[in-house]
Amino acid sequence: MAPSVAEIKSAEAVTDGVAKLKLANETAQAEQKADPGPSYPQYLPYFDPEEKWPPLELFEHIDAGSRANPAKPNLLNENSKVSHISPYLGTEIRGVQLSQLSKEGLDELALYTAERKVLIFRDQDFKDLGFDRQIEIAKHFGPIHRHPTSGNVKGYPEFHIVYRDAQNDRFSDYRGANRLTRLGWHSDVTYEKQPPSTTFFFILDQPPQVRRRHPLRKRLEGLKAVHSAVHQADYARNRGSIVRREPVETEHPIVRVHPVTGEKALFVNEGFTRRIVGFKQEESDFLLKFLLDHIAKGADFQIRARYEPGTVVVWDNRLVVHSVNPDYKAEQRRHAVRLTPQAEVPIPFVSESSA
Numbered sequence: 001m002a003p004s005v006a007e008i009k010s011a012e013a014v015t016d017g018v019a020k021l022k023l024a025n026e027t028a029q030a031e032q033k034a035d036p037g038p039s040y041p042q043y044l045p046y047f048d049p050e051e052k053w054p055p056l057e058l059f060e061h062i063d064a065g066s067r068a069n070p071a072k073p074n075l076l077n078e079n080s081k082v083s084h085i086s087p088y089l090g091t092e093i094r095g096v097q098l099s100q101l102s103k104e105g106l107d108e109l110a111l112y113t114a115e116r117k118v119l120i121f122r123d124q125d126f127k128d129l130g131f132d133r134q135i136e137i138a139k140h141f142g143p144i145h146r147h148p149t150s151g152n153v154k155g156y157p158e159f160h161i162v163y164r165d166a167q168n169d170r171f172s173d174y175r176g177a178n179r180l181t182r183l184g185w186h187s188d189v190t191y192e193k194q195p196p197s198t199t200f201f202f203i204l205d206q207p208p209q210v211r212r213r214h215p216l217r218k219r220l221e222g223l224k225a226v227h228s229a230v231h232q233a234d235y236a237r238n239r240g241s242i243v244r245r246e247p248v249e250t251e252h253p254i255v256r257v258h259p260v261t262g263e264k265a266l267f268v269n270e271g272f273t274r275r276i277v278g279f280k281q282e283e284s285d286f287l288l289k290f291l292l293d294h295i296a297k298g299a300d301f302q303i304r305a306r307y308e309p310g311t312v313v314v315w316d317n318r319l320v321v322h323s324v325n326p327d328y329k330a331e332q333r334r335h336a337v338r339l340t341p342q343a344e345v346p347i348p349f350v351s352e353s354s355a
Contacts, residue, residue, distance in 0.1 A: 044151075045163050061343050075101065099129055122310065127204060142343050145196055146158060147189070147244075159337055164333070184323050189229070191227040196318075197316060197318055207328035223276060251277055254276070255267065
């Protein structure tokens with residue numbers, strides 16, 4: 001008996017499905033064979049469940065920018081090419097090698113970072129300097145923060161390692177998987193009593209892309225908000241990762257002052273700021289959402305730093321927030337490093353009328 005049309009179509013569908021599955025497997029195997037692995041395997045994230053640290057202790061911080069020559073002769077010269085990305089923040093610099101800066105040049109780097117908020121240095125040899133020299137440069141700006149939950153480099157806890165590929169995606173759902181966007185604006189580890197300042201970030205492997213005055217300001221002066229590490233630590237534990245130091249919660253001023261430039265900055269972020277001190281829950285939620293929306297949607301004071309090989313981005317963590325833009329395929333490799341010197345206890349803004 002001859003097969004029916006329906007049976008023929010069913011058989012064709014099965015055959016077609018098997019062929020597609022076989023092709024997908026062959027493609028995946030070919031991509032795996034073609035993948036040479038991470039360019040810098042020595043920076044792969046290291047997690048030691050036995051690694052435990054005591055609470056951080058307060059220390060006196062003197063900002064490197066306070067020693068700087070405002071003219072910046074040791075940082076910028078006739079060979080420097082400076083291009084401002086926006087009037088308010090963001091500057092791209094070529095012709096300056098961070099690894100060659102003197103102590104005076106590093107002081108001026110701190111000041112310029114505070115003034116321009118984010119500096120993007122092109123054509124750097126920074127990622128090839130080695131662990132010790134990288135740490136030596138970053139330590140000029142303060143003791144380097146050791147992250148309580150993220151991957152680091154074995155023997156070098158100062159490194160905060162960002163890594164994902166097709167087989168490794170430990171923290172992609174940190175902020176929740178059921179979200180329209182994975183953008184997450186934040187300043188780093190603001191739950192610490194002395195949050196970071198001049199921060200260094202450099203990428204080792206990067207996948208290709210797939211795609212003023214206001215009355216409220218017066219109201220914000222003097223307010224404090226709670227910054228918490230609890231969610232970060234709980235998330236790490238729930239994922240079977242490690243927590244080297246027990247999480248803390250710290251109150252910081254919502255408006256802080258830069259110790260060198262005197263500039264006021266809004267100091268809240270979606271990653272760690274949980275509530276406003278002294279407000280009812282509904283009031284705190286409403287005002288905090290307003291401030292976070294202001295930060296996330298203010299296109300006139302945002303920039304996007306485009307990656308090129310040899311790029312090092314330096315930002316002042318007291319003045320700006322940042323987010324990775326997930327404009328690449330989830331299975332592609334992204335490998336980056338952050339060195340995060342700590343600074344002063346946040347200085348609240350006090351107006352003359354309330355002083």
